[in-house]
Amino acid sequence: xxxxxxxxxxxxxxxxxxxxxxxxxxxxxxxxxxxxxxxxxxxxxxxxxxxxxxxxxxxxxxxxxxxxxxxxxxxxxxxxxxxxxxxxxxxxxxxxxxxxxxxxxxxxxxxxxxxxxxxxxxxxxxxxxxxxxxxxxxxxxxxxxxxxxxxxxxxxxxxxxxxxxxxxxxxxxxxxxxxxxxxxxxxxxxxxxxxxxxxxxxxxxxxxxxxxxxxxxxxxxxxxxxxxxxxxxxxxxxxxxxxxxxxxxxxxxxxxxxxxxxxxxxxxxxxxxxxxxxxxxxxxxxxxxxxxxxxxxxxxxxxxxxxxxxxxxxxxxxxxxxxxxxxxxxxxxxxxxxxxxxxxxxxxxxxxxxxxxxxxxxxxxxxxxxxxxxxxxxxxxxxxxxxxxxxx
Numbered sequence: 001x002x003x004x005x006x007x008x009x010x011x012x013x014x015x016x017x018x019x020x021x022x023x024x025x026x027x028x029x030x031x032x033x034x035x036x037x038x039x040x041x042x043x044x045x046x047x048x049x050x051x052x053x054x055x056x057x058x059x060x061x062x063x064x065x066x067x068x069x070x071x072x073x074x075x076x077x078x079x080x081x082x083x084x085x086x087x088x089x090x091x092x093x094x095x096x097x098x099x100x101x102x103x104x105x106x107x108x109x110x111x112x113x114x115x116x117x118x119x120x121x122x123x124x125x126x127x128x129x130x131x132x133x134x135x136x137x138x139x140x141x142x143x144x145x146x147x148x149x150x151x152x153x154x155x156x157x158x159x160x161x162x163x164x165x166x167x168x169x170x171x172x173x174x175x176x177x178x179x180x181x182x183x184x185x186x187x188x189x190x191x192x193x194x195x196x197x198x199x200x201x202x203x204x205x206x207x208x209x210x211x212x213x214x215x216x217x218x219x220x221x222x223x224x225x226x227x228x229x230x231x232x233x234x235x236x237x238x239x240x241x242x243x244x245x246x247x248x249x250x251x252x253x254x255x256x257x258x259x260x261x262x263x264x265x266x267x268x269x270x271x272x273x274x275x276x277x278x279x280x281x282x283x284x285x286x287x288x289x290x291x292x293x294x295x296x297x298x299x300x301x302x303x304x305x306x307x308x309x310x311x312x313x314x315x316x317x318x319x320x321x322x323x324x325x326x327x328x329x330x331x332x333x334x335x336x337x338x339x340x341x342x343x344x345x346x347x348x349x350x351x352x353x354x355x356x357x358x359x360x361x362x363x364x365x366x367x368x369x370x371x372x373x374x375x376x377x378x379x380x381x382x383x384x385x386x387x388x389x390x391x392x
Contacts, residue, residue, distance in 0.1 A: 006096070006105040010038045012137060014097075014104065027145040036081075036121050036136040039088055039111065044118070046091055046110035046151055070120045078136045087139030088114030089158050091151050095144055104142070112143075112151065113158035166250045167212050168195050175257045176212060179282055183210065186283030210286065213246040216253045218285045219278050221325040222341060224332035227274045229256070236382060239329075243322040243372035253278070280338035288328065288341065292321050297350045301357050305368045319364075319372025324356055327381035330389050347388045355384050 014032030022029055073081050092109040111118060117138065143154065156169050170176055171194025180192040193212045221242040228237040229252075241248055256278070259271035294313045298306055307315040331343045359380050364371035371377045 006107065007042075007092075007109050009042075009090075009104040009106050009109070010035060011102055011104055011140075014142075025147075027143065027147065027150070030142040030144070032140055032142070033082055033137045034140055036125070036138055039090075039114070039118050039138055039140070040122055040125070042088075042090065042109055042111050042118065044111045044115050046155055047112050047115055067116065067120055070117065071124060074120070074124045074136065082137040082139050085117055085138065086114070087141065088117055089141045089143065089154075090114075091143045091145065091154065093144070093146050095142070106142075112155040166247055166254070167193060170250060170254050171195055171212075173254075175254055178279060179212075179215075182279040182282040183215075183286070187286075213250050214289075215282065215286060216278075217242045217246055217249045217322075218289045218325060219281065220249050220252065221322055222281060222285055222288070222329045222332065223274065223277065224329050227270075227277055227332075229270065229274060236379065237326075237329075238375060238378075239322075239326040240373055240375050240378055242326065243318060277332070277339045281332070281341060284341055288325065289321065292316065292324055295349060295353065297353045301353065303357065303360065304366070317368035317372075319368030319370070320356055320360055322372055323359065323374075323378045323381045324352060326378050327352070327385040330382060330385035344388055344391070346391065347385075352381070352384070355381055 011032050011034040014030055016028060017031050018028045070081075070085060073084055089112050090106070090109055091112050092106040094107040096105040097103075098105065121136070121138075143151075145151065152172055155172060171192075176192050176194050180190075180194075183190050183192065189208065191209050192215070193209045221239050223237070223239075225237055230237065256271050256275050259265050259267060260275035262268055265271070293316050295316070296313060298313045298316055299311060303316075303320075305317050305320070306313060328341055328343065331341055331347075333340055333342045359374075359377040360366060360368070360371050363376045363380065364374050
């Protein structure tokens, strides 16, 4: 059932436990118990994570220990479920109470914590019959507020103990929206993965969803020295972590967005320019990554780590690609229409591939993982890019 006005929510008991601060700020907090069937169709659109075993289009994960424990209680002692289970937290904009029928009518409700409980109950009742839901009760907390920022913050806070992926938090805060819009100006059908349950396995023009973490890793690798935000690394930034540090890169992106949006911050202008760089080159970053992953000039290199289909290059490991991307940051240029990556005409892709092959064999012992984490490999390729830049 879609979220909307007067969503029926049958309950067994309910109590208003609003504090004076809640009342002063125009919100209410209710606690109670409800039959399990009451939560089965509640929306979860305000939640930073959905039920992991029912993620659309996603390979089913194995049940966690928590899932198994819930199912065990439901099977063997359902009368204890409301005591052993943490229940659900629901937000809504307003509500009415039909005390005679014991039904709350919720306006625009959403579960913000407890999607796992909802999912397990759905699975159990599909197996055993929904009529059993009358014997199973769930505790609920209902937060009634029109404050969208409070809803977002509460959703994040209530889920933080469950190890919510950073991409869900960043997405829920709207910090990926402008990056997605920038990408869609070049590729109208593309969407960023803004939740851990959205499917995106690779950074590819062929996919509907773009792997957000990978795109941000590429953007940071492409960041020019003049926009680098870490003190002491302005001349030749150390970007080794961009290869494998997807969570670190995503958190750094979140910080950049936050600083760019805060005019009161003393470093606002610097971060605003860096953020604009990300937006300007988002589509170009995706194109560069994909083109280097399947560049035809890799054909004659005979590197065993490359995946081939006959003569076609299918995939070059990221450990080889990221030092190249970091080297290309030397050619980031600000034009009248925005930032772009503009290598000089005299730089032949084959020359850069030959340099990457040399670093791969001589410095990384022909191991792509070693190359992706080798500061020496990054430095060697960046030095070559700097030479071409000076000659341009």
